[in-house]
Amino acid sequence: MPRTKLNSNKAQLSLDILIGLTVFMLAFVFILQYIPSNFITQENDVSLSSTAYRLAALLTESPGYWTNGTISGTDWENHWNNTVIVGLCVEDHPGMLSLKKINELQSKYEENKNEFLSTFSKMFGLKNYNYNISLQFPSSSLANTIYSRNNSGKILLRLGKPIPKYGNVVKLDRIVYLKNGLTIYNLTGKGNIVINATPPFGYFAIVITNRSVNGTPRIKVFVSSRFGNWGKPVFNIKPSKYPVTYNITNILNGNSTISTSGSSYIKINFHKYTGYAVYTNAGAYIAGRVVSKLVIYVW
């Protein structure tokens, strides 16, 4: 192979080629900018958006439908093999989701993911699409995702394929509320109740409706990452008026033990009163309802 001379002036780009390359690059950039956005991307976006919209509307505003040819109904959660289409809302209450339907959908997905996705795609006409459906807190975002959980800490709804990091993905949110989304513990008389829950809490309150005859009412709330290792109470009060509601959501969510451990134990020590503890980690408590966000990605 001949050696190249460093001081040779051969093989340099001429002015003509530089101009030619510049014109070519400008034309190339122009084509990249205009043609894909005008003819390909927008069509794709519209298709994905309408698919996401349809999927969200059917899930949040329809109770679903099943039939075996002679009998039919909307309680598909009891008739999975005859289900025509899945819906999550309570009949005649669009936007109010049924926990029973959500739990059934998630358990069917977990039983056999591939079979479920194939069936689900056929129901909603999604054979040419990928999707991811989940139930999250209203404040949840892509950077800080907070899934809605049931009272034993299990994620209520998360199904579909992992969301890709690149490409054309459409996201649609629906604000919904859950029927019977609050968990209630009776706190009448005296004793202890221990709750094993996964933070963050959308709402945690202690309601005192009345005091018992004789004695001074008292409430203490303890928090621990390990059962039995209680330490000092995070909330301690002797109420003097009734009825009264103590919202301790921020106290619990701000507690370092709760925020650093995935699952925590909360002990409520109650003495000489009538009332109840109420909490949810399925969503935020707004206007007397447990509010969540159904998040749908389609690509």
Next chain:
Amino acid sequence: MVIKMTDRGQMFTLEGIIAAVLLLVVSYMLFAYSPLTFSSSSGISAIQLKQYGDDILRVLDNSSSNSTDNATLESAIKNNNVTVIIKEIREMLPKDVNFNLGIAYCNYTNGVLTVEKYEYTHNIPTSSTVTVWRYLLFEKTSLENNSILKNVNVSGQNNGESQYTPVVVEVRLTLWQV
């Protein structure tokens, strides 16, 4: 100036091929690894904003709630105290969406029926807006004295109306992306 036609300054074949390959690789990467985009290229779409608005008003319109702290649309408008409602709407919306809340209602003023508006918030929109609305029905007797609807005259009768006269209110929520 006369340009001599020599063989100097020409691009060698190998360099040409390398340049072409580089261009192809760059163009492929531009197509394949464009950043993840949600919805259309304009960010949150009008459909999404409308959906947020409709859903939020539906959640807040909870007349069956026992809540006495102005946590629902009905109680907030009855008592003319929307502080809690505004906080709740903010809680349900993403951080990059802002809103204005107001009401519209019919009222006879000097014998003429007019549609009057009252704005609870006065934020200034920074992009195109989407407005959603929901109708609420009140009996005048259920309104608190400080409610702006208390003295509304919806029938046009001069000698005053029955306290059971129904008052229809249109609650308007205007949303935009910031």
